[in-house]
Amino acid sequence: MLSCPSGVWGVLRLLILNIRGFGGLHTMEKTTLLQNHHFCVVGAGLVGCLTALHLARHGAHITLVEKRPDLRRADISGGRSIAMSLSDRGFRALATVGLEDTVRAGTAPKTRRCVHLPDGSIGEQEYGRQGQALWTVNRKTLNCVLLDGCVATGQMDLRFETLLEEVDLEAGVLRVTGPDGRSTEINCNHVVGADGMNSRVRGALCAAGVMDEDITTLDYRYFEMEIPPTAEGGFALDPDGVHIWPRPEGLFVALPNQGGTFTGTLFFAKAGDNLFYEGRSHEDRVRDFVAAFTEVASLVPDHDAVIRKAPPSDIKAVRCHPWHLGERVCLMGDASHAIVPFFAMGMNTGFEDCTILDGLIEEFAGDISRIFPAFSERRKPCTDAILDLSLRNFVSIGRSADPDYDRRWRLERRLWDLMPEHWTPLYPMIHFGHWPLDEVIAVNARQKEILDALLAEFPEPPSDAGLAARVKSLLAV
Numbered sequence: 001m002l003s004c005p006s007g008v009w010g011v012l013r014l015l016i017l018n019i020r021g022f023g024g025l026h027t028m029e030k031t032t033l034l035q036n037h038h039f040c041v042v043g044a045g046l047v048g049c050l051t052a053l054h055l056a057r058h059g060a061h062i063t064l065v066e067k068r069p070d071l072r073r074a075d076i077s078g079g080r081s082i083a084m085s086l087s088d089r090g091f092r093a094l095a096t097v098g099l100e101d102t103v104r105a106g107t108a109p110k111t112r113r114c115v116h117l118p119d120g121s122i123g124e125q126e127y128g129r130q131g132q133a134l135w136t137v138n139r140k141t142l143n144c145v146l147l148d149g150c151v152a153t154g155q156m157d158l159r160f161e162t163l164l165e166e167v168d169l170e171a172g173v174l175r176v177t178g179p180d181g182r183s184t185e186i187n188c189n190h191v192v193g194a195d196g197m198n199s200r201v202r203g204a205l206c207a208a209g210v211m212d213e214d215i216t217t218l219d220y221r222y223f224e225m226e227i228p229p230t231a232e233g234g235f236a237l238d239p240d241g242v243h244i245w246p247r248p249e250g251l252f253v254a255l256p257n258q259g260g261t262f263t264g265t266l267f268f269a270k271a272g273d274n275l276f277y278e279g280r281s282h283e284d285r286v287r288d289f290v291a292a293f294t295e296v297a298s299l300v301p302d303h304d305a306v307i308r309k310a311p312p313s314d315i316k317a318v319r320c321h322p323w324h325l326g327e328r329v330c331l332m333g334d335a336s337h338a339i340v341p342f343f344a345m346g347m348n349t350g351f352e353d354c355t356i357l358d359g360l361i362e363e364f365a366g367d368i369s370r371i372f373p374a375f376s377e378r379r380k381p382c383t384d385a386i387l388d389l390s391l392r393n394f395v396s397i398g399r400s401a402d403p404d405y406d407r408r409w410r411l412e413r414r415l416w417d418l419m420p421e422h423w424t425p426l427y428p429m430i431h432f433g434h435w436p437l438d439e440v441i442a443v444n445a446r447q448k449e450i451l452d453a454l455l456a457e458f459p460e461p462p463s464d465a466g467l468a469a470r471v472k473s474l475l476a477v
Helices: 006-015 048-058 090-098 099-105 139-153 200-207 282-292 294-299 303-309 346-363 368-399 403-418 426-431 437-457 464-475
Strands: 038-042 061-065 083-088 108-110 112-117 121-128 134-138 156-159 163-168 173-177 182-188 190-193 212-227 241-247 248-254 262-269 313-321 329-330
Touching: 038 048, 048 061, 048 139, 048 190, 083 139, 083 313, 083 346, 090 099, 090 346, 108 248, 112 156, 121 403, 121 437, 134 139, 139 156, 156 200, 163 200, 200 212, 200 329, 212 303, 212 346, 241 368, 248 426, 282 294, 282 303, 313 368, 329 368, 368 426, 368 437, 403 437, 403 464, 426 437, 437 464
Parallel strands: 038 061, 038 190, 061 156, 112 241, 190 329
Antiparallel strands: 083 134, 108 134, 112 121, 163 173, 173 182, 212 262, 212 313, 241 248, 248 262
């Protein structure tokens, strides 16, 4: 008999009937809740800039410190991954600071997963309903929009090519080295560490013994290659989908960009005789890549050169606790919860951090001594949940060519159509709503039990009435 975690279906009904967030809905209206506060935000990447914009919305003065040159002036990338995916959670955080429309104009929609099978056929799996999509955005372009927004506030001092050397946690003093090589100090009321997976702010907290961290390196690596436009300038693949090639040798994923290109990523296991095993020759690597991903190789004319020069990168995940030190320091984004890229939620989770922080600023009327602890306490269960879901989704995507996987996927969508007040699949819950992620993982565990039971009970699809009746009886257990 199936067991139901206490209160899960009451939660699910609330989640489905009320698309809500975790900290309230916000408008673009400015407040003065933080007008007497000076924040130093370390890291002017995507999450650092958006955090600074949310703080500025409430009147704060911000010093924004970034070790790289100004991306708007320098010919450098915005980070390792070129293409990023924006979901409703990410757009909500952008809307609060008035940038949703600007960013959306530079995105490309992805409505479904296109699974390329070894026999050359393509299976399609819709992410959501009509009008629901993930949106591909160029990482550097997005970062530049956010930087322009920071400058436009008139409340920020942006310091590029400035390296954080030391954090005096008690005094609230940061010692930095500027582009001229000189060491200076920055005094502030509060420090926000948004300096990524290898965060120096987190390092200072760990060195002081006030934070525990767990950095996990996965047994997989990845590298990227671009699929160029056709000779006529069009897309080489359907631009409305995320294209995947699940193979024993690895998983290749291609995301559409504006301009006719796709950003392709090959994920492969470290163990065994993989494509990039150190003892293999370049010729063997290329031969086996072409054999496993023949269609991809035909779409990338320079795949030989790309494979030769592309150094594979490790995939890491970060968990730490607590994320704050009193009202002095707080971590945001990858600095506190770097997750694996298998649910397209890394950036979106970081952006949702900003939404939650913004809501807490209003809830506690700008009292940072209450805001930072509440942010750490409320947010960590959600980011732990999406990390766990992302790890599971990697296994799931690898099985997407399996007929049993496709059968489960289509059954779940059928349930969504038949009884939307009782059922929403995992992917739409994650990307097209604002449900707390730790509650989503509990609901999904129960959904998995029910799907397993239905698939075992009905080798052939039942009638709509029979299926709906059986699901309602299972929900009542």
